[in-house]
Amino acid sequence: MDLRKGINKAIDAVIAHLKSKAWMIDSPEEINQVATISANGEKEIGDLISKAMGIVGKDGVITIVDGKTLDNELEAVQGMKLSRGYISPYFVTDQKTQKCEMENPLILIHDKKISNMNSLLPVLQISIKICAVKAPGFGENRKANLDDLAVLTGGQVVSEDQGIDLSKVELQMLGTAKKVTISLDDSIILDGGGDKLQIEERCQQLRESFENSTAVFDKEKAQERLAKLSGRVAVLKVGGASEAEVGEKKDRVTDALNAARAAVKEGIVPGGGVALLYATKELDKISTSHEDEKIGAPLMTIAANAGVDGSVVVGKLLEQDNLSLGYDAAKAEYVDMIKAGIIDPVKVIRTALQDAASVSLLMVTTEAAVAELPATTARIASRMPDMSGMGF
Numbered sequence: 001m002d003l004r005k006g007i008n009k010a011i012d013a014v015i016a017h018l019k020s021k022a023w024m025i026d027s028p029e030e031i032n033q034v035a036t037i038s039a040n041g042e043k044e045i046g047d048l049i050s051k052a053m054g055i056v057g058k059d060g061v062i063t064i065v066d067g068k069t070l071d072n073e074l075e076a077v078q079g080m081k082l083s084r085g086y087i088s089p090y091f092v093t094d095q096k097t098q099k100c101e102m103e104n105p106l107i108l109i110h111d112k113k114i115s116n117m118n119s120l121l122p123v124l125q126i127s128i129k130i131c132a133v134k135a136p137g138f139g140e141n142r143k144a145n146l147d148d149l150a151v152l153t154g155g156q157v158v159s160e161d162q163g164i165d166l167s168k169v170e171l172q173m174l175g176t177a178k179k180v181t182i183s184l185d186d187s188i189i190l191d192g193g194g195d196k197l198q199i200e201e202r203c204q205q206l207r208e209s210f211e212n213s214t215a216v217f218d219k220e221k222a223q224e225r226l227a228k229l230s231g232r233v234a235v236l237k238v239g240g241a242s243e244a245e246v247g248e249k250k251d252r253v254t255d256a257l258n259a260a261r262a263a264v265k266e267g268i269v270p271g272g273g274v275a276l277l278y279a280t281k282e283l284d285k286i287s288t289s290h291e292d293e294k295i296g297a298p299l300m301t302i303a304a305n306a307g308v309d310g311s312v313v314v315g316k317l318l319e320q321d322n323l324s325l326g327y328d329a330a331k332a333e334y335v336d337m338i339k340a341g342i343i344d345p346v347k348v349i350r351t352a353l354q355d356a357a358s359v360s361l362l363m364v365t366t367e368a369a370v371a372e373l374p375a376t377t378a379r380i381a382s383r384m385p386d387m388s389g390m391g392f
Contacts, residue, residue, distance in 0.1 A: 003364055004361050004364065004365055006286075007357055007360060007361055008357070008361075009286050010283055010286065011353055011354065011357045013279075013282045013283065013285070013286055014276070014279040014282060014283075014353060015350050015353065015354075016282075017278075017279045017282045018269055018275060018279060018346050018349060018350060019266070019267075019346060019350075021269055021275070021323060022266060022267030022268065022269055022346045023267050023268050023269065023338065023343075024267040025263055025264060025267065025268055026058075026264070028050045028051075028053075028054055029050075030263075030268070031046075031049065031050045031053055031260050031263070031264065032046040032047060032049075032050040033046065033341040033343060034046075034256075034259050034260050034263040034268065034343060034345060035049040035050060035256040035257070035259060035260045036256070036341075037259075037271065037341070037342070037343065037344075038252075038255050038256040038258075038259035038260070039252045039253065039255065039256040040252060042252065044072060045072070045249075045252060045253055045256050046256065048072055048074050048236055048253075049062075049236070049253070049256055049257055049260050050260075051074055052074055052234035052236060053234075053260065053264075055074075055076050055232065055234050056076070056231070056232055056233065056234045058261075058264045060231070060232070060233070060234065061079060061081045061188060061231065061233045061234070062233070062234045062235075062236065062257060063181060063188055063190070063233060063234070063235050063236070064236045064238060064250055064253050064254055064257070065179075065235060065236070065237055065238070066237070066238060066246055066250070067237035067238050067239035067240070067246070068237070068239075069237075069239045070239050070240065070241055071239045072236070072237065072238055072239050072249075073236075073237040073239065074234065074235070074236055074237070075234070075235045075237065076232045076233070076234050076235070077178075077190050077191045077232065077233055077235055078152075078190075078191060078192065078199070078231075078232060078233070079188060079189055079190045079191065079192075079231065079232065079233030080148075080149065080152055080188075080189045080192070080228050080229065080231065081186055081187070081188050081189075081228065081231070081233070082133070082136045082145075082149075082186060082187040082188075082189070082228075083136055083185070083186055084133050084134050084135070084136045084186065084187060085133065085182055085183050085184040085185045085186055085187060086100055086131055086132065086133060086182050086183075086184065086187075087132050087133065087134055088132070089184075091130070091131040091132065091182070093129075097183075098183065098184065099181055099182060099183045100131045100181070100182040100183075101179070101180070101181050101182075102129065102131065102179065102180045102182075103178065103179050104176065104177075104178060104179075105176070105177065105180050106171075106174040106175070106176060107149075107153050107155055107174055107175035107176065107177065107180070107189075108155075108158065108169065108174055108175075109146050109149055109150050109153075109155050109156070109157045109158060109175060110135075110157070110158045110159070110166065111135065111142065111143060111146055111157060111158070111159045111161075112159075112160065114132075114166070120166060131180075131182055133182060133187050141221055143157075143159075144221075144225060145225065145228075148202065148225055148228065148229050149175070149189075150175060150194075151194050151198055151199055151202045151229070152175075152177075152189065152192035152194045152199060152229060153175025153176055153177055153189065153192040153193055153194055154175050154176060154192065154193040154194040154195065155173060155174050155175025155176070155194075156173040156175075158173065175192065175193060175194070176192070176193035177189045177190060177191055177192045177193060178190055178191035179191065188233065190233055190235065199229065199230075202229060203226060203229055203230045206222050206225055206226040206229065207226060209222045210222040210223055210226065236253060236257075238250045238253055259345050259348060262345040262346075262347035262348055263343075263345035263346075263347075265347060266345065266346040266347040266350070267345075267346050268338075268343040268344060268345055268346065269343065269344055269346055269349065270323070270324050270325075270326050270337035270338055270342065270343060270344070271326070271337055271342040271343045271344040272302055272326045272327065272328070272329070272337060272342050273302050273326075274317070274323075274324075274325070274326035274327075274337055275323075275344060275349060276349065277314060277317060277318070278317075278318075278323050280318075281318075302327070302329050303327050303329060305329070306329035306330075306332070308327075308329070308332070313327045316334075317334075322336075324336045324337055324338045324339075325337070326342065328340060328342060
């Protein structure tokens with residue numbers, strides 16, 4: 001348990017140091033740098049993500065889809081993000097991303113719980129591929145959200161209050177959209193089929209409601225609905241010559257987008273392992289009740305991987321006090337890592353440290369661990385005769 005306490009103290013000290021030295025970013029250039037590094041140095045991806053966040057805002061909705069050309073493209077479309085996902089994983093169509101993706105779907109908007117499948121049969125005869133999503137919000141706010149969704153998609157809310165039940169649903173009552181992406185936690189509706197004039201009129205009503213309302217809660221809800229209804233969604237279309245190339249590039253774009261969001265949220269620190277290296281000095285300040293609680297420090301291996309003596313580089317960096325100075329392995333020189341654009345999001349490092357510590361603590365405090373032996377394949381018998389006694 002002494003070792004466990006020591007690891008926890010070390011992690012807390014390192015994370016506190018990283019947060020105190022974090023550099024908050026907000027400019028497109030800084031976001032571009034983070035995204036480019038996370039995309040394995042491909043500046044085009046960094047440019048796309050920086051532009052996308054500039055269009056929809058740092059907290060805006062950005063989706064990544066397969067492109068239909070050789071080039072990467074960025075498109076901004078009218079869209080809405082709902083904070084509700086699919087109600088069952090059996091609706092998933094993409095096992096890799098665990099999402100349900102539909103193009104040009106028909107959207108049934110209903111305000112009640114569906115407990116009898118017989119009432120859905122007329123609708124199910126129209127389409128076989130389906131996905132069910134719980135309606136967002138509660139009470140009156142839920143009805144308002146469904147009305148907004150109906151305006152966006154050009155559909156009609158099927159409600160008993162309006163004298164319509166599921167058995168009377170007709171095709172023209174269903175909404176449409178160019179694409180709908182549904183995950184476990186949220187749903188994104190792109191390019192709804194609603195009339196643009198009606199959408200703008202609805203937005204104007206919400207603006208007036210926000211201005212005229214005196215209740216703080218009503219103002220917040222009106223502003224929230226307006227942001228959803230009038231919001232734009234940035235669509236990154238990843239192009240390539242083959243399906244394999246597009247898939248690999250999509251993974252890098254996703255990593256770059258997540259890194260950029262993490263950097264905006266918690267800031268950045270010098271990259272290349274420098275931030276962790278300087279954080280080792282904080283370990284000497286930890287007071288422990290037992291000597292065994294003090295444990296080693298992070299190692300900097302990037303220099304060694306580049307063919308340079310890592311211990312020499314580490315020693316030189318620890319001798320000085322500039323916490324932004326690091327070693328650029330690509331150019332084999334010492335540089336200011338922030339100015340050189342070699343940076344890491346604090347959230348990425350923090351999460352990696354906490355996850356590593358969690359697994360380590362589990363292993364060192366567990367009395368026994370069970371592991372599967374690797375599968376052994378039987379050697380194929382040779383058809384060659386034994387010639388060991390022939391004098392060769």
